[in-house]
Amino acid sequence: MTRKQYLSAPLPFVGQKRMFAAQFIKVLENFPENTVFVDLFGGSGLLSHIAKCHKPGSTVIYNDFDNYRLRLQNIPRTNALLADLRKLTVGIPRHSLIKGSARELILKRIEDEIKTGFFDYITISSSLMFSMKYAMSIDAFRKEAFYNNIRKSDYKPCPDYLEGIEVTSCDYKILVEKYKNTPNVVFLVDPPYLSTDVGTYRMYWKLADYLDVLTILSAHPFIYFTSDKSSIIELCEWLGKNHDIGNPFEGCTCVKFNAYMNFSATYTDMMLFKKR
Numbered sequence: 160m161t162r163k164q165y166l167s168a169p170l171p172f173v174g175q176k177r178m179f180a181a182q183f184i185k186v187l188e189n190f191p192e193n194t195v196f197v198d199l200f201g202g203s204g205l206l207s208h209i210a211k212c213h214k215p216g217s218t219v220i221y222n223d224f225d226n227y228r229l230r231l232q233n234i235p236r237t238n239a240l241l242a243d244l245r246k247l248t249v250g251i252p253r254h255s256l257i258k259g260s261a262r263e264l265i266l267k268r269i270e271d272e273i274k275t276g277f278f279d280y281i282t283i284s285s286s287l288m289f290s291m292k293y294a295m296s297i298d299a300f301r302k303e304a305f306y307n308n309i310r311k312s313d314y315k316p317c318p319d320y321l322e323g324i325e326v327t328s329c330d331y332k333i334l335v336e337k338y339k340n341t342p343n344v345v346f347l348v349d350p351p352y353l354s355t356d357v358g359t360y361r362m363y364w365k366l367a368d369y370l371d372v373l374t375i376l377s378a379h380p381f382i383y384f385t386s387d388k389s390s391i392i393e394l395c396e397w398l399g400k401n402h403d404i405g406n407p408f409e410g411c412t413c414v415k416f417n418a419y420m421n422f423s424a425t426y427t428d429m430m431l432f433k434k435r
Contacts, residue, residue: 166180166209168204169317184213190345194214195341196217196347197344198210198221198222199348202227204227204320221321236277241286241309242313245311257287262305281293282314287303287305287306287309332371345380346375347382348375348383350364350369369391373395415427
């Protein structure tokens with residue numbers, strides 16, 4: 160039986176690589192059949208799935224740090240919830256604002272589902288909000304406007320999606336250390352993009368975290384993903400041209416000041432100085 164190939168993730172996921180699928184398949188042709196692909200920031204598992212489909216003799220390690228597997232396992236529960244939401248929005252035009260009693264009934268249904276111990280925040284957010292808007296708590300849902308973007312059909316169970324793939328869940332640095340000396344290893348490197356919202360991920364990244372990832376690239380074959388919004392390529396090119404500059408802020412004294420944009424948004428201004 161031929162294995163089904165997915166070119167997009169079975170459930171919504173921020174930053175899934177469906178737009179890269181065709182080009183990623185072409186890139187895989189550059190690597191031998193016995194390659195060990197280590198998907199450091201596995202996300203939805205789409206890269207791991209495609210790698211295993213097109214290189215069936217390879218070893219693929221998927222780092223499911225965000226527990227996407229749990230969401231896949233609970234597709235029947237998510238479908239049942241979506242069926243209830245469709246009933247609660249009968250008569251509300253597609254993509255229209257949901258308000259009044261319908262909104263309150265939806266919030267009550269969401270609260271009840273959360274109490275059961277599992278709730279797919281990302282999938283349900285994608286049905287009630289517009290693209291790239293996600294609520295990751297009941298309080299966040301209460302603050303958002305709801306729209307009738309509810310999926311009309313059920314999500315299909317996908318028991319074969321991760322078939323033949325080794326799944327783990329750990330800090331990516333542990334995987335780098337474990338596989339860095341493995342013959343024919345290729346690291347799939349798709350970290351959260353610099354200067355983009357990472358609110359749906361299970362970690363908070365600073366600039367240094369993004370730069371730490373780059374240390375992997377100098378010593379191993381890799382497939383790396385980023386965007387021009389992150390400016391990471393521009394930064395690396397600048398560092399390559401000015402590699403003798405060192406850290407100009409070394410030895411500086413730093414003075415910090417907390418500034419407030421409004422009651423909920425703050426940031427920190429900094430002043431650095433150094434005496435010659």
